[in-house]
Amino acid sequence: MQGVAAGLVALGLTRGDHLMVVLQNRLEMATLHWACQFLGVVMTPLNWRANAEEVDYCALDAGARAVVVEPCSEAAVAAVAASSIASRLPRIAVGAAAGTLCFDELCTAAPRAAIVRADSADLSLMLYTSGTTGKPKGVPCRHRAERAAALGHVAQNLYRRGERTLGVMPLYHTMGVRSLLAMALVDGVFVCMPRFDSAQAFRHIQDERITSLYLVPTLYHDMLAWRDCHGADVSSVKKLGFAGAPMPEALLRRLVEAFSPELFVNHYGSSEVFTFAYSQDASRKLGSAGRAGINARIRVIPHDARVPGEPAAALEEGQIICDLAGEEAFEAYCNRPDADAKAIRAGWYFTGDTGYIDHDGDLFVTGRVDDMIISGGENISPMDIESVLSLHPAVDEVAVAGLPDERWGQRVVAFVKARAEATAEQLDAHCRASSLLAFKRPRDYVFVREIPRSPVGKILRRKLVTGEYDAVEPGRATPV
Structure with a gap:
């Protein structure tokens, strides 16, 4: 880790600079995290699935001084606009990725002494929110x-x-x-x-x-x-x-x-x-x-x-x-x-x-707050309905969203990934037999191949509302 820290110093990074890292969980990722903590360099990791536009935006937003890539992320980093900041950053390559220098070379700058330059008030890390409703937001933490x-x-x-x-x-x-x-x-x-x-x-x-x-x-x-x-x-x-x-x-x-x-x-x-x-x-x-x-x-x-x-x-x-x-x-x-x-x-x-x-x-x-369904003037939480439907033995996963409705403003729709044969009538009967209030019962059921989720598992309800899902025939188990 001390060698990596010395290598970052040799590359020109100093206290307060941002190192943008686009890696999966691996030894190099963890080592870079600790090297940055010692140096006072701000570890700024991105989702390794990020596209060129996201890489470009975050590099500019953070004022990154270098970027670390591996084979799964190098294409996105390489595809940024030639005029952008990201295209001019020194590129540290992990594994077989191409870069300005490889990670192993970074480790060869042996330090003369322990490199500890950060204190408690310095920025340690900047994570980016998922950005499901707009541009990602950088969250700096000391x-x-x-x-x-x-x-x-x-x-x-x-x-x-x-x-x-x-x-x-x-x-x-x-x-x-x-x-x-x-x-x-x-x-x-x-x-x-x-x-x-x-x-x-x-x-x-x-x-x-x-x-x-x-x-x-x-x-x-x-x-x-x-x-x-x-x-x-x-x-x-x-x-x-x-x-x-x-x-x-x-x-x-x-x-x-x-x-x-x-x-x-x-x-x-x-x-x-x-x-x-x-x-x-x-x-x-x-x-x-x-x-x-x-x-x-x-x-x-x-x-x-x-x-x-x-x-x-x-x-x-x-x-x-x-x-x-x-x-x-x-x-x-x-x-x-x-x-x-x-x-x-x-x-x-x-x-x-x-x-x-x-x-x-x-x-x-x-x-x-943004997921709240307002139907006929009533506030309806999707989670209340999902909790009830999840207990049906045929339901593998379920997500509930409010779709536009001329009469009600929004109507409650349940999107179901089934593990066994099921029908809308059976699921409605299950809801009727539960403690779920009548106005919260789904008005429609849509059987889907997968529930759309973010990389860390959050339901992407906006995709359900806009029709970005793969529907399957009602009454059948979702194909594996």
């Missing part, structure tokens, strides 16, 4: 915030010295970074996995004796589907954690049955503030995100509130906000005063999520 978030993650997941985790959540995403830092704090093991594959994941679990998993629900879903067919030894795994998206009740129950975890953490947070809330027993109160994180203070305020004020009453749904005075919080977006004005008000971060707090003080997240 060293002190990263350290607080990592310590909080260790405490909230009860990690012990020597913990071993599967490093599959990407290191361009806050979940991946937190796993890497947490394992370093407890002298643990982070088993890099460049691309997710269920068979390989189970091989790592068995061979490396993985003790904890921290994944998005989609990956747990895929792993269970593979294990149902092939079987796998998961006896070493004692702790499960999830974040990034809500977990359907049916999936949660299947995980408890498959792993019998000693600890099952529901973690709720974001790139901007790593932890809003967490629960250490996700199966105790289904759907609850628990209470405020160790470094956090949260509040639910009325839907129409524009500034922080009196909290909503118990069980009253509203906007979830988080105090930016917490140690894990960011301060502002990079070059985005428009985004700051929308999300940061009077020292609080408006998460864009909706939810409520019950009489015990536990938080329940009900959806996104």
Whole structure:
């Protein structure tokens, strides 16, 4: 790592500069992260699937001084406009990629002494949000915030010295970074996995004796589907954690049955503030995100509130906000005063999520403000309906969205990926037999081959609304 740090210095990078890294999870990615932390260089990772336009935009936005690529990302980096900043950056190549210099050459600049130039107030990392509703937003975080978030993650997941985790959540995403830092704090093991594959994941679990998993629900879903067919030894795994998206009740129950975890953490947070809330027993109160994180203070305020004020009453749904005075919080977006004005008000971060707090003080997240369906004047959360439908034995995955309707404004439509034969009539009967209120029942069911998701498993409802999905014949199981 010291050699890599010295190589970055020889390349001309100094404290405060941004290093743009477009890599999968691999040893070089983790090594670069730590080298940047020592130097005070700002680690700025991008999704390795990013296209040329995204690479170009982020390089300019961050003012990157160099870029690191590998074969899976070099085409996008090479395709940027010749006139752009990204095209003129020194290119560090990993593996067989072409570049200004290769990663191994970077390591040859042996340091004369340990290179430690950063302090707690320096920027450590800048992650880019997924940008599903516009240009990606850079989220700069200082060293002190990263350290607080990592310590909080260790405490909230009860990690012990020597913990071993599967490093599959990407290191361009806050979940991946937190796993890497947490394992370093407890002298643990982070088993890099460049691309997710269920068979390989189970091989790592068995061979490396993985003790904890921290994944998005989609990956747990895929792993269970593979294990149902092939079987796998998961006896070493004692702790499960999830974040990034809500977990359907049916999936949660299947995980408890498959792993019998000693600890099952529901973690709720974001790139901007790593932890809003967490629960250490996700199966105790289904759907609850628990209470405020160790470094956090949260509040639910009325839907129409524009500034922080009196909290909503118990069980009253509203906007979830988080105090930016917490140690894990960011301060502002990079070059985005428009985004700051929308999300940061009077020292609080408006998460864009909706939810409520019950009489015990536990938080329940009900959806996104932008995803809320307004049908006939009623506010309807897609998550309420998805939770009910996920319990039908024929439903593999489900997403609910509001489609334009002349009479109702929006009508509730359920998009279903089936694991067995099912009809709209059967699913409607299931909803009628549940506690779901009549006005929330889907008016239409669409059977699809896949539910569109982001690279980290979030449902892309906008694609459902615009018809960007592959429909299959109703009444049949979705083809594998």
